[in-house]
Amino acid sequence: MSTDTSGLTQLGQSTDLPQTPEEAVLERVPQPRKGERYLVRFTAPEFTSLCPLTGQPDFAHIMIDYVPRDWLVESKSLKLFLGAFRNHGAFHEDCSVMIGQRLRDLLEPEWLRIGAYWYPRGGIPIDVFWQSAPKPEDMWIPDQGVPPYRGRG
Amino acid sequence: MSTDTSGLTQLGQSTDLPQTPEEAVLERVPQPRKGERYLVRFTAPEFTSLCPLTGQPDFAHIMIDYVPRDWLVESKSLKLFLGAFRNHGAFHEDCSVMIGQRLRDLLEPEWLRIGAYWYPRGGIPIDVFWQSAPKPEDMWIPDQGVPPYRGRG
Amino acid sequence: MSTDTSGLTQLGQSTDLPQTPEEAVLERVPQPRKGERYLVRFTAPEFTSLCPLTGQPDFAHIMIDYVPRDWLVESKSLKLFLGAFRNHGAFHEDCSVMIGQRLRDLLEPEWLRIGAYWYPRGGIPIDVFWQSAPKPEDMWIPDQGVPPYRGRG
Amino acid sequence: MSTDTSGLTQLGQSTDLPQTPEEAVLERVPQPRKGERYLVRFTAPEFTSLCPLTGQPDFAHIMIDYVPRDWLVESKSLKLFLGAFRNHGAFHEDCSVMIGQRLRDLLEPEWLRIGAYWYPRGGIPIDVFWQSAPKPEDMWIPDQGVPPYRGRG
Amino acid sequence: MSTDTSGLTQLGQSTDLPQTPEEAVLERVPQPRKGERYLVRFTAPEFTSLCPLTGQPDFAHIMIDYVPRDWLVESKSLKLFLGAFRNHGAFHEDCSVMIGQRLRDLLEPEWLRIGAYWYPRGGIPIDVFWQSAPKPEDMWIPDQGVPPYRGRG
Amino acid sequence: MSTDTSGLTQLGQSTDLPQTPEEAVLERVPQPRKGERYLVRFTAPEFTSLCPLTGQPDFAHIMIDYVPRDWLVESKSLKLFLGAFRNHGAFHEDCSVMIGQRLRDLLEPEWLRIGAYWYPRGGIPIDVFWQSAPKPEDMWIPDQGVPPYRGRG
Amino acid sequence: MSTDTSGLTQLGQSTDLPQTPEEAVLERVPQPRKGERYLVRFTAPEFTSLCPLTGQPDFAHIMIDYVPRDWLVESKSLKLFLGAFRNHGAFHEDCSVMIGQRLRDLLEPEWLRIGAYWYPRGGIPIDVFWQSAPKPEDMWIPDQGVPPYRGRG
Amino acid sequence: MSTDTSGLTQLGQSTDLPQTPEEAVLERVPQPRKGERYLVRFTAPEFTSLCPLTGQPDFAHIMIDYVPRDWLVESKSLKLFLGAFRNHGAFHEDCSVMIGQRLRDLLEPEWLRIGAYWYPRGGIPIDVFWQSAPKPEDMWIPDQGVPPYRGRG
Amino acid sequence: MSTDTSGLTQLGQSTDLPQTPEEAVLERVPQPRKGERYLVRFTAPEFTSLCPLTGQPDFAHIMIDYVPRDWLVESKSLKLFLGAFRNHGAFHEDCSVMIGQRLRDLLEPEWLRIGAYWYPRGGIPIDVFWQSAPKPEDMWIPDQGVPPYRGRG
Amino acid sequence: MSTDTSGLTQLGQSTDLPQTPEEAVLERVPQPRKGERYLVRFTAPEFTSLCPLTGQPDFAHIMIDYVPRDWLVESKSLKLFLGAFRNHGAFHEDCSVMIGQRLRDLLEPEWLRIGAYWYPRGGIPIDVFWQSAPKPEDMWIPDQGVPPYRGRG
Ligand SMILES: [Ca+2]
Ligand SMILES: [Ca+2]
Ligand SMILES: [Ca+2]
Ligand SMILES: [Ca+2]
Ligand SMILES: [Ca+2]
Ligand SMILES: [Ca+2]
Ligand SMILES: [Ca+2]
Ligand SMILES: [Ca+2]
Ligand SMILES: [Ca+2]
Ligand SMILES: [Ca+2]
């Protein structure tokens, strides 16, 4: 197996959900295909945070695309990090961009973007689209393809 | 043309939207195929009323199925009747059933039902399904086929 | 080939569109699988007639299901019959049931039904569902499966 | 407005999310259309609880159908009740049926059912379907229509 | 392996496409789960025959459902049988029912049905639905679920 | 929480629907992720205005995309602004572009666009697509992805 | 209301369907948002003409996109113009491009295109895509998004 | 937590995939909602076995529905059981029914069914539908809703 | 009618299916809108050929896009040409490109492409995408939009 | 037949599944349309490998696009190669890129890419997108069009 997982602290362990995004430990592994550029996409339909004003739960469908340089995010730590927003309050725009910034800082990727598709409040969903840099030239970056919100009928 | 439209007051006229459902004049025409039983379905995705507590607009996708006996509802008057809820406040359950009762009283149909698919409030849409009587035997009554609400993603 | 097409006047001929439904000659052929009961379904998304009040064109997606007894409808004559509504004015309910009655009278089938899915006028489409008799027992009659009208979005 | 909302303690108030399902106060209002039988459907795609063994979050899409007798559930209290599972741990089957039982005990409805569509774990989602009693005769109870889980591709 | 394939002449052989449905050798194997009733469904979107009048190709999507008694159809022989219609001319209704009859005679199943969804000619597709007997009680027979033809747009 | 909501007059208040778009107070908050460029998308399927000639209601599905510079639109004020078209009469093209201009003037965004998908009138829906400036380079701007109107069938 | 409709001859009038496209009077109104560039899209799923060789009806789903300069097409006159093809015979390619040319000549738009999605004949639908000029730079021109024809199954 | 998981040998353990279905240990837990009848549905799109004749891999999408009496299947053991078919060779019909029989024998449920949707071989997929007993009266048993196979286009 | 069909040998004739693609006579007509550039798209879901190694039938969904210069392909001759592959054996890649080359040589179009979506063999469909030249600048060339193959589930 | 298949060792043979990707013999044939550039797409929804840490099965939907220079991959050898991952353990990212590298080395294509859509683990699927070189200019390379993962509901 060509991926080095030494040094990881959470993979293969029973791990409690971190209390806050700040407490969550995002981990990384060396990317195993040195010299190749490729896109990695995570789709996380199980995201929830709290409204900063009312404390009521908010929900989002989150998609993360990145082009690694030296590191891959370790997927269990990503799951725990996203789970740590469970009791965190922030506006949709704020929260979505924060996820992107944390991953950018950890992975130092060539490029990273976040698509955050929030469930409707007041009948109107908000989506947030952020990227760490201009889309790389000569890469293959498919659309995220989330269908528009339609209301009913 | 075999449908008798004499006696109608709104069809072919320029008519203002009635102020309330009570003011709206639902009209009927003799059903033109005496001796045949059939189902008539109206699909009204353009329904809006007001929340009785907050005055904020509510929206619904409304479907009406009925088996006429002697009368058809005249479709322009139906459109104006539904439009008259625009400034009317009532709970979803209350409002949906009221539409059914008005049509039942006007048309004295063999059978009539209302499917009301309300847009989400607080993340949770409400649907209301009412019928005037048990579903007639030996009739063809297709499903209304509205897909479930899915949130995002 | 086991289907007797002798006696047909339109099949394999160049035939003008009939001017009215009354003029159209619906033709029939002996059904080739005597002793078997089965359902035949025609789907006609290319139907148009005129509004009896305004003369404006109406459009419908029409589905016809029937269980033959001795006769099949010859499909070219059916196409010409449906095409003959092109300059015919009638209410949606009237027109839909009329198609069913003509076919029932020609074919003397065990059972026949019409699903007529009209394009919206005033934002509200009308569907009409008619059958010649109660649905036969012990037959296989799939749903027509037309999705509900959704407006936009 | 024909719905009596007196006696409600949460509607129109700023209310914190209850800590547990047990603490949550489900409230009811008199149903406003006495003498009519109809189905009320809630679709709650924003449900989350915890795995009782690992403490990791679980997610579900929950649909609730009921035929009221004297009471409607007040929708804000329902939202708070469902939100109270946020820190509650139980197996999928256990949790789904519990929701149904609480609502049945509160509303004493003619009939109530829960469809719980859980997000996949180990590649295999679990759905739970429960009802309080046999499906009522002569009522209109549409399918919930949730599409099957498909994996990828 | 519990299925007896002795006596088969085509499975595991290189076999030419039969010239006609009559020449095709449909084969059967003993059903391996004696005492159990179950439904077997074949979906054959690759069916083509010839128009008996013009010799032009026709295409259909064919679905076959059956409840075996003692025999299963051997799937390679079924494929060759269906392929043998490639140069066979017959009306849609005739051809569809013939497939059902051949399989019924070979398999002596408890029940068998054919859904034949033909590609449109003259803008109007024909579907044919045939079954060998009334649908068995107490069996699970899902809908075939083919969506209606929609034309364009 | 990093978003400054001081100075807002409607958020967290019970607020009546404004009588006209002109009366509606669109509010803004400082964007909380200074130095980052991202796209914010609102999807508003609950839009209704009046026909300027007939006074009949029109409906639209509205999508708003923008790249903030210093300001975010406060979402409750956006909802009230859109709700204020409820009694406003204007042509589809006029009304759609007006929404864009109001938001552009308030937010002084890097870029903003409106997609307005109007429900059909006379069988033909109108969509309007407007943007405040050429699409920014090096940003991620997904398609709005609204499916085409299909009529029936 | 900011759109000048003086000078129109058909809007708000009862108007017969013109006999030919040549007779149809396409009308225009001044575009109300001077100085703004935007795209207007019409979707007309109710188009029918005649085959020039056989006189049989043809059907198409037509989409029209344009960027106005000084004029908008008045939508009722567009509907009448499209309706006037009802008794007009022309090849698909010819007819589709003719619509585009008429609109271009009337509106002198910055840019205009026609997507014509014809219903299948002989099993093979034809689509025609025409534009008056290269696609404008720096405009937002969404895909028309019509799904491909699939035949059956 | 009301579900008794004592006596389980695999849950919460690191467990190798069993070599054969016979070796796999299906485990059960007491069902936690005694006195309630409900349906539990597992959807397993990750099923693979081997062709008994050629040794080539086969794939299926498997759905399992059951009404528990005293026991629930423990979901990790179910996953391992299904995974154990990875190196097992059997005909589609044989294999599908075998899964049902094993679960029926373990769980002694009121009712259990298997829907097995196999990937196409020779262009023709096979589906198998089996149930342990007639469908229970007065239960809610939704369709499995898998769409038909369509080939391409 | 502005399209010159003189010189055609097959249109309006009863014509046998040609025995081979080589024998098939592809015909052309002068394109009727001289001076306009536009795209013509044919969608042919009814394509079948033979496997060159085994003689078994293959099926494909074929889409043809081209920008005419002086000629249009006559659609009946295209249908006969495609039908002539019925008894022709060639690899998918070979066959798909051959169609394109024949049309290019006949029509001398500005540009032409073929999308060939073959039904799966061995569980894996092959698609072939060929074009005669780089995509023309300043033309409108919509995606062909065929959805990916999904297997089952 | 214009494709040279001499020298192939597996096509038309009964061949066991190779034990590892390393053992698998990927074979190539001369591409039959010298001088033409085209895209070949394989869609492989039947891919499975093992998790390198736990030995549990993983599943993916794999799509391969390439522009051949002198060689085509022989499709049976590709199927066997992909099947050989059945007992191979590697991270998703590692495994996906490895497939691409093997094919690139064999085929020396002008360009090749892999889209690997993995089934969810821990609720979060991973997709990997890799290409051998920048996307060729002036080629037609359609999107792969896989819809996003949606969870449930
Ligand atoms: Ca709607
Ligand atoms: Ca909401
Ligand atoms: Ca049904
Ligand atoms: Ca979701
Ligand atoms: Ca059904
Ligand atoms: Ca909508
Ligand atoms: Ca149903
Ligand atoms: Ca799949
Ligand atoms: Ca259409
Ligand atoms: Ca696009």
Ligand SMILES: [Ca+2]
């Ligand atoms: Ca249609």
Ligand SMILES: [Ca+2]
């Ligand atoms: Ca098909």
Ligand SMILES: [Ca+2]
């Ligand atoms: Ca059902």
Ligand SMILES: [Ca+2]
């Ligand atoms: Ca197809």
Ligand SMILES: [Ca+2]
């Ligand atoms: Ca695209």
Ligand SMILES: [Ca+2]
């Ligand atoms: Ca969901």
